Amino acid sequence: MAPLTLTITRPDDWHLHLRDGSALNTVVPHTASQFARAIVMPNLKPPVTTAALALEYQQRILDAVPAGMQFEPLMTLYLTDNINPAEIAIAKAAGVVAAKLYPAGATTNSDAGVTDIKKIYPVLEAMQKHGMLLLVHGEVTNQDIDLFDREAVFIDQHLEPLRRDFPGLKIVFEHITTQEAAQYVQEANENLAATLTVHHLMFNRNAIFTGGIRPHYYCLPVLKREKHRLALLQAATSGDARFFLGTDSAPHAAQLKEHSSGCAGCYTAPAAMAMYAQVFANAGALHQLEAFASFNGADFYGLARNRSTLTLVQEDEMQPESYPYADAQLKPLLGGQTLSWRLA
Ligand code: DOR
Numbered sequence: 260m261a262p263l264t265l266t267i268t269r270p271d272d273w274h275l276h277l278r279d280g281s282a283l284n285t286v287v288p289h290t291a292s293q294f295a296r297a298i299v300m301p302n303l304k305p306p307v308t309t310a311a312l313a314l315e316y317q318q319r320i321l322d323a324v325p326a327g328m329q330f331e332p333l334m335t336l337y338l339t340d341n342i343n344p345a346e347i348a349i350a351k352a353a354g355v356v357a358a359k360l361y362p363a364g365a366t367t368n369s370d371a372g373v374t375d376i377k378k379i380y381p382v383l384e385a386m387q388k389h390g391m392l393l394l395v396h397g398e399v400t401n402q403d404i405d406l407f408d409r410e411a412v413f414i415d416q417h418l419e420p421l422r423r424d425f426p427g428l429k430i431v432f433e434h435i436t437t438q439e440a441a442q443y444v445q446e447a448n449e450n451l452a453a454t455l456t457v458h459h460l461m462f463n464r465n466a467i468f469t470g471g472i473r474p475h476y477y478c479l480p481v482l483k484r485e486k487h488r489l490a491l492l493q494a495a496t497s498g499d500a501r502f503f504l505g506t507d508s509a510p511h512a513a514q515l516k517e518h519s520s521g522c523a524g525c526y527t528a529p530a531a532m533a534m535y536a537q538v539f540a541n542a543g544a545l546h547q548l549e550a551f552a553s554f555n556g557a558d559f560y561g562l563a564r565n566r567s568t569l570t571l572v573q574e575d576e577m578q579p580e581s582y583p584y585a586d587a588q589l590k591p592l593l594g595g596q597t598l599s600w601r602l603a
């Protein structure tokens with residue numbers, strides 16, 4: 260019997276880390292083989308804080324797209340306490356689509372992030388005025404708050420006041436990981452949406468501790484309990500247009516994850532669509548995959564939907580254990596394991 264195939268409008272990745280330099284040669288082709296566009300995170304060292312830096316970075320990404328592949332990197336600005344509100348209009352005119360709020364210290368390369376959201380109110384005012392989206396890493400950084408509670412606490416302490424003060428600002432609550440966040444988005448108005456990673460749809464926090472500590476499952480916000488995974492899966496497959504695909508694929512050299520203080524981030528780009536297809540198929544919701552992966556994000560961002568297609572096949576395929584990555588190795592999540600879907 261011929262295997263099941265699924266052809267969908269070509270998807271976009273609405274949350275992606277590509278890094279810089281020679282790392283781009285490994286990771287850009289993985290994303291470009293599946294996605295037409297991606298929202299590129301600005302947490303480089305130093306961060307992408309101006310339109311000029313974003314455009315230079317965009318060109319370096321384009322230079323790493325293999326001949327014959329079509330891929331459009333959509334650029335973002337990194338918000339700091341000191342960003343000049345005038346930069347927003349400049350960035351908007353340059354085609355930058357969004358700005359990212361990292362609470363200082365919340366995650367990888369976030370030290371230059373925002374220490375107090377009140378400090379960037381003039382910038383948020385400008386974003387609201389110019390129609391630039393705000394992307395939020397929604398975790399408090401207070402060390403007194405339990406790691407597993409930091410997202411839920413962020414909603415009450417920061418997101419709710421922010422939405423009240425900027426009702427016209429379009430906000431993406433990035434890589435949500437909890438039932439509280441899913442429910443908050445479901446109950447909110449049309450200016451709030453959320454991205455969902457494939458690893459938070461596939462795994463709960465036990466994955467980090469199965470038979471020993473497994474650093475490749477460590478990311479931020481960290482994986483949560485099973486009840487949270489189920490709530491995220493329900494949101495992703497519900498048909499609610501405010502949930503869409505964002506892998507948060509975050510490459511780190513293997514030796515920096517397999518380390519006494521291992522880096523946060525799951526590298527899911529190479530088989531992202533196969534993994535999302537597996538999740539949706541297992542949930543009996545393959546018919547919802549196209550809207551989640553290819554329509555909802557574009558619609559929320561006010562961008563045209565893609566016209567080309569991507570075909571997936573329900574057939575076993577083993578993922579490589581690792582890829583060469585500059586002068587190191589990059590290990591994808593589920594590397595060396597067999598996935599039940601593959602690209603045609
Ligand atoms: O796990 C993560 N890795 N979460 C983030 O927020 C940042 C990312 C990275 O850049 O490595």
Ligand code: ZN
Pocket residue numbers: 274275276300507509
């Ligand atoms: Zn991220």
